Amino acid sequence: MPLIHVTLFEGRSVEQKRDFAEQITKVASDTLQCSPDSVDVIFEDVKRSDWATAGRLHSDNPA
Numbered sequence: 001m002p003l004i005h006v007t008l009f010e011g012r013s014v015e016q017k018r019d020f021a022e023q024i025t026k027v028a029s030d031t032l033q034c035s036p037d038s039v040d041v042i043f044e045d046v047k048r049s050d051w052a053t054a055g056r057l058h059s060d061n062p063a
Contacts, residue, residue: 001038002028009058010045017043 004024021041029036048059 001040002032002034003040003042004028005042005044007044007046009048009051012043012045 006020006024021043024041025036025039028034028039049057051058
């Protein structure tokens with residue numbers, strides 16, 4: 001059972017997440033030769049103020 005954990009900045013629409021989940025499920029099931037029913041996708045939305053790269057919060061960077 002593949003579990004795909006997707007962490008991204010908050011703000012994506014439900015439609016975007018739905019489309020991504022459908023697409024990644026198809027690729028995973030085709031590549032891993034498993035049933036789409038066995039593929040799980042978990043989305044974790046993170047605020048820009050809770051994510052830093054190179055020691056700088058993304059909320060401090062221009063969008």
